[in-house]
Amino acid sequence: MRKIAIAVSLTVFIAFLIAAAFLIHPFGSPPSQMDDYIIENAQRETGANNAVTAVVFDYRGYDTLGEATILFTAVVGVVMLFRKERRG
Amino acid sequence: MMSKIVRTMSNFLILVVLVYGLYIIMHGHSTPGGGFQGGAVVASGVALLIVAFGSHSIHENLKEHHLSILKSTGLLIFIGLAFGGMARTFFYNFLVGSPIFGHIPPLGPNPGEMLSGGVIPLMDIGVSLNVAGGLSAILLVMALAITATEVEE
Amino acid sequence: MEGIPFNIPFLAVAAMIGIAFYIIVSQRNLIKLVMGLSILASGVNLFLITLGYREGGIAPVYTHAPTERMVLPIPQALTLTSIVIAVACLALMLSMVVHIYRHTGDIDAEKSRQMKG
Numbered sequence: 001m002r003k004i005a006i007a008v009s010l011t012v013f014i015a016f017l018i019a020a021a022f023l024i025h026p027f028g029s030p031p032s033q034m035d036d037y038i039i040e041n042a043q044r045e046t047g048a049n050n051a052v053t054a055v056v057f058d059y060r061g062y063d064t065l066g067e068a069t070i071l072f073t074a075v076v077g078v079v080m081l082f083r084k085e086r087r088g
Numbered sequence: 089m090m091s092k093i094v095r096t097m098s099n100f101l102i103l104v105v106l107v108y109g110l111y112i113i114m115h116g117h118s119t120p121g122g123g124f125q126g127g128a129v130v131a132s133g134v135a136l137l138i139v140a141f142g143s144h145s146i147h148e149n150l151k152e153h154h155l156s157i158l159k160s161t162g163l164l165i166f167i168g169l170a171f172g173g174m175a176r177t178f179f180y181n182f183l184v185g186s187p188i189f190g191h192i193p194p195l196g197p198n199p200g201e202m203l204s205g206g207v208i209p210l211m212d213i214g215v216s217l218n219v220a221g222g223l224s225a226i227l228l229v230m231a232l233a234i235t236a237t238e239v240e241e
Numbered sequence: 242m243e244g245i246p247f248n249i250p251f252l253a254v255a256a257m258i259g260i261a262f263y264i265i266v267s268q269r270n271l272i273k274l275v276m277g278l279s280i281l282a283s284g285v286n287l288f289l290i291t292l293g294y295r296e297g298g299i300a301p302v303y304t305h306a307p308t309e310r311m312v313l314p315i316p317q318a319l320t321l322t323s324i325v326i327a328v329a330c331l332a333l334m335l336s337m338v339v340h341i342y343r344h345t346g347d348i349d350a351e352k353s354r355q356m357k358g
Contacts, residue, residue: 043195048205049118050120053212065170072218075222075226
């Protein structure tokens with residue numbers, strides 16, 4: 001009974017994924033309003049030549065702060081798990 | 089511990105890998121690259137040393153609290169620069185136009201300049217210390233825990 | 242139904258996510274389950290990059306750039322963040338698997354679930 005439910009739901013999910021791959025925009029011409037603004041004005045407002053670094057550190061710097069915190073916390077978790085206990 | 093040839097060559101190759109990683113970090117605002125990519129390259133240099141020399145020899149000189157100091161310093165530099173432009177908003181680029189790093193390049197395709205980009209190169213240094221220290225700490229701690237018992241060959 | 246576009250990269254993303262979900266549901270070995278999660282993360286990163294491709298475009302860098310249209314830069318920034326988060330989560334999951342093996346002596350998902358007193 002459980003195996004039939006798993007097989008049916010998996011088939012429905014994969015059919016949904018393949019249908020979405022056909023109904024999305026054609027590959028090579030995406031809708032882009034925000035990116036046109038960034039490509040036009042990134043050099044004048046930030047002074048950097050690299051548009052990707054300007055987006056990561058200037059236009060969306062808050063996401064980079066969250067990601068640096070995630071990396072720090074994961075490393076603290078790994079080092080804590082492998083610590084030797086001292087008894088006495 | 090690997091053979092003599094591997095140890096001698098890795099003594100030389102670690103310098104090449106460190107210079108390459110520093111080049112990717114410092115030119116993050118002109119060419120593709122930046123803080124995260126350069127930090128990963130430096131951590132792969134540390135992985136080369138751990139494989140060539142054995143994790144116990146590396147652990148005698150490089151403990152976990154040295155790497156912890158590196159990580160925390162990088163994250164504090166990043167947060168301090170984010171609070172620097174607090175006069176307008178959080179994360180404001182307050183160094184564009186000022187003489188430290190703030191020369192605006194001419195618009196359109198141009199040969200890149202080093203002293204441009206505002207607060208971005210300094211944030212690159214902070215994030216790269218965080219990533220390099222963090223990934224090296226993961227590799228060192230896991231290599232020590234796995235080879236706890238001696239394997240006889 | 243005029244022209245249904247036959248996008249091969251999006252079909253590849255659908256195949257990767259489908260295979261990853263099948264691995265997560267059907268495998269019992271813990272290491273294979275972690276590998277399935279890693280394939281899922283790689284599939285999502287591929288989807289983010291292929292969303293922002295313009296035909297005949299160049300990289301969004303102005304240094305010595307030829308004069309053509311540029312590819313969208315925002316999905317590349319999101320993919321950078323996603324790759325770093327996937328590496329951190331993978332390290333934490335693998336160290337937990339090592340701990341489960343040390344405490345229960347078995348890496349089967351059904352057997353290592355009982356809590357012993």
